[in-house]
Structures are given as C-alpha cells and as structure tokens.
Amino acid sequence: MRGSTSARRRQLLSGGLVALTGLAVVLEARTFGMGTLARTGPGFFPTVLGGAMALVGILIAVAGRGHDDDADGFGGADWRGWSCILGGVLGFILLGDAFGLGPASFACVFIAAFGDKGATWRASLMLAAAATVVAAVVFSWALKFQLPLLRW
C-alpha cells in the first residue's frame, strides 16, 4: 500500500490534468464560433463540455481525499514490457509503409514478444513467423488486405 501523501499527490495530479484539459478545450473551442442560444455555433457544445471538465477537475483535486483505491493493482515501472509493446506497434507503423505487411507483422510480434520476462529467441522467432504466415495467408491472400505483403 502506498502512503496517503502519494495518493494525495495522485489526486492533485489527476484533478490538475483534467482541469487543464478542460481549460485548453474552452480556449480552442471559443475560436469555432459560439453562435447564439437559438442558433448555437460549432463552438457552443465543446465550450460547455470544456467548462464542465475544468470544474470537475478542480473538484477532483480539492475533494478527492485520496482514500480511493482506484489505482491499486499496478506494480512498479516495467520498462521492458512497456518499451517492447510500444516498440512492436511502432515497428508495424514504420515497416508497414516502407516494406509492406509481411515485414511489419514479423517485426511487431518479434519485438513485442520480448516484453515478457521469460521470452526466448526461439519462441519469439516462432511466434513472429507464425504471425507472418497468418498475415500472408489470411489477410493478404484470403481477405485481400490493402497493404501489399512485400514492397520496397
């Protein structure tokens, strides 16, 4: 269990983030044109929402007493898991447009598989190969996926 100071800080951070987002939304939305109540402009609804959000954010920061256990169930930072998962998706994005679906699928699964602490080269390679076969047979051939399987 974390101490109440860190829980309190988390509430302040949460509330502050929500309030700032709301404020930013109001500032941006006012430029769309507010219109009148009888003929509301495109900025009216977002401005109302943004205002409400700013208010709720302040309430979270002030009234949140830090006793809620919403954020429990999280361990410490898992940089390996995080970077491999994000790296996998990033790999798909970067390789997909440049080299096609096949290499993108292989890279995505191969990188992501290393996110698990028990990952081995052999298992990751086999998983990635399996995904590439699925990409080729199911998506490219059977479902006529728009992204070509291979290109350079």
Place this chain on the structure above:
Amino acid sequence: MMGETLGNLAHGFSVALQPHNLLWSFVGVLIGNVIGVLPGMGIMATISILLPLTFGMPPVAAILMLAGIYYGAQYGGAICSILLNLPCHASHAVTCLDGYPMTRAGRGGAALGITMMAAFFGAAFGIVQMIFFAPFLVSVAFRFGPAEICTLMLLGLLAGATLARGSALKGIAMTLLGLLLGTVGTDVDTGTGRFTFGSLSLYNGIDLVALALGFFGIAEFLKSVNAVAVADVTGMTIRTRDLMPSRKDMQQAAFPILRGTLIGSLCSLIPGTGPTIASFVAYAAEKRISRTPGLFGRGAIAGVASPEASTHSAVQGDFIPTMSLGIPGDAVMALILGALIIQGIQPGPQLMTEHPDIFWGLIASFWVGNIMLVILNVPMIGIWVKLLRIPFRFLFPLALFFICVGVYSTNNEMFGVIQTLVIGVIGYGLLRLGFHPAPVLLGFVLGPRLEENFRRALTISRGDLSVFVESPISAAFVALAVCLLIGQAYFAWSGARRIPVPNTLSE
C-alpha cells in the same frame, strides 16, 4: 399484444436461422468462448479487432456475431475463474471465491456443471425480459422529442459514469473526455473543422476502432504484461461426465440461481451497473441470507450459482436499453451501438420498427447462441481446459499484431495505427491515475447524437433553456440526474464504501 410478439419472434427465428446468420453467430460465440477462457484477453479488444471485418458484412450478421462474442465470453470466463482462480473477466471475478475452493476439493466439474445451468437459466430469463420489456420501452420512447432524448442521454451518461467502478468524479471526467473526443472532426451543421489542428485525417473524426483498441487493447496490455500469473493446470482433467452435478448440488443451487437471475435482470436496466456489479451484489446477497454463511469462500455451491446466474441475465438484459432506446449501459454496448452506426443504422426507438430483422433476429439468435454455447461447453470441456495452458506471453504479441492489422484496415491508412498508439499511451497513464476507460467510450458513441438533439431542442425553443424542464418527462429525467448527483455527493462525503470491485486483468 401476445400474438404480435410471438409473430415477431417467429420472424426473428426465421432471420437467425438463415444459414449465413447462423454461421456468423456460431463464429461469434465460438470466438467469445475462446477469448473468455484465455487469461488476459479482453472482450473489448476482441470485438474491436473484429469490428473492421464486419464492415463488409450485412448488418444483421455483423451484429449477431459481435453480440455472440460478448455473451459467449461469459461462458468461457467462468471456466478460467473456477479452475485457475484467475479473475480473467471482471464479471466472473467473484466466482473465484467459491469456484476455486471447489476445484481444490476435486469438485471443479460440479462447479462448472452448476455454472452452465445457472448461465443458461439466467440468460433465458434475460432474453424473455428483453422480449417483453423492450417493446414497452420503445412505445414510451416514441413520444420523446429532442429535449427528452437529450435529458435521457444525459441521465444515462451520468449513471454510466457514476455507478460503475471507481470514483464518481473521475467517471464524469472520463465521460466528458469521451463526449469531447466525439466532437473532433467536421461539425455536421456548419462544416467547421473542430480540434483538427490542421490534420486532414482528423477531419473525419477519431476512429471508434482506434479509440477502443487504444484504451482496451494497448493500454490493457501495458498493464497486464508480466502481470498475468502462469496457469498451473498440470494433471487437471475434467471430463464431460464430471459436469453432471449431484441431486444435492442442484437442490442447493436452485434458489440461488433464481435470486441471482432476478438481481442480474434488475441491474441490467440501470446504466452503469452491468454484469460485474450484478455478480457482486448477487454474491453479497446470497451470503447474507444463507443459513451457513461460514461456508462461503470455502466452496459453497450457492456462491458459484447465484453470481453466475446474475452475470448471464445481466449480460442479456444489457441489450435492452441499447436496442430499445439507443442508450448503452457499458463499454461493450457502446461498441455494439457504434457498430450499428457504422453500418448506417440509426439507433433509437425507431430501430425496432424500421429494422425488425436486426431487433428480433438478435433476440432469436440469443436463444440459438446460448444453446450452441451449452453444446460447445458440455461435451468439449476437456478442450477448453487445455486452452488454459496457453501462456499469456504467447498471446499478447499476437493480439498486438491483430490490433495493428484491424486498425489499419478500418481506413486503410497507417494514421489509424498511430492514433491507437497515442491513445493507448494516454489511456495507460489515465489507468494508472485511477481513471476507468469505459465512460470514455460511452461518451464518444453518444456524443454526436447528444449534441445534435441538444442543438435541435434549443433551435425549436428559440434559445429558451427551460425547454429541458418544461415537459414532465424531461423534467423527471433532469430531477433523476440531480438526485443521482446529490446521492453520490452524499455517499462520497459520508465516506460510505462503494461495492468493492477488485481489479481484474481485463474488463
């Protein structure tokens, strides 16, 4: 009335039993069952990955399949809870408490058998409730004008935000975020681009699939990587004949199943209190009225039967507000509603009369699907137990790959995948700060219709805000919403504990 309903239902069966539709609902329940069994895999992610695949399908088949995933996963989820003590899905977390002790005592088969009975009974009740209650709701909702629709949606969103898990204020903040994300793109009235920041791709708005997969796919995996326990099922074999509960078990389970079913059906009608809350309420109620409360937590059969029945009746009942009013109660329903909208079908009370194929076909397919699920689960239980051995470290990289492919295929551009990645990172940050993502999706799906009706109501009243409290119906909705807020504030201040819902691996 009765004859008309039966006629409609017969029409529904003629739709649901067409080979094409039958096939897709079978595919749906099968995928759902598999996903339910696999530890760490979410229903939301699965439905969103498959959503792009349904774009080319006829609407009826698409909805039957997506719905099948949802209720099919409930059958599989119980297996995971009872045999592994893993709360794979929130709505089956409470089943672990007594299901796993039964497994330890060598009665896992009996627990699963009772679960199947409870599931089918609960689901059947939920479907019957939908058959009779949904047309009634529709007939009431037909009298609604823009102001009533607007206040009803507001009430639904508020209930969805404050009654679900976690802090009520944070729920409201997430609903507002969802509503705002729904406004991104071109304004329908004037053609002005909103929150597009010069990006041409954002003029079409944020993609539903990208949003759902960011929050429920990538963010969930960031949370569960290296956190899913390795399943130990060595030496565990359950055969079909183990599933047959003894006469004594059935006698002990009969009334808990009935009570659980009623609690589930009640919970399903209140937005925000879906299957998960229903199962916790059912368990707590059963423990309170039991003559042997000491047995609970040590393998009481009532502790398995009642929450399972309530989950299944709530899952089927969940469809009632979604299909009759167009107001989803939780994130899964928001996704199904989003699928309808993508298919070009306006959700709302007119859906039942304008698209009877979808409405009655769906209800009929619930019957067909639940029967298929019992057939799938009882003789094939051994296969499902084997599936439990697939470790999460093999699953999440493949799931990530399906996410990328699924999002790419919605618009055939990489921009969707980039959106998903960004939303996933933000979503994970929000999860860590204690925000739950379900209300975001509710707000996102309802947002455009809420704004449209809000603006229309104001135009009709020539800018008079009192239009929202003039008609008695609308005023009642506003009053209910105010009561809800006051009640929440009271409970927050008096420090009363909410129903504790433990964190689980996925929604």
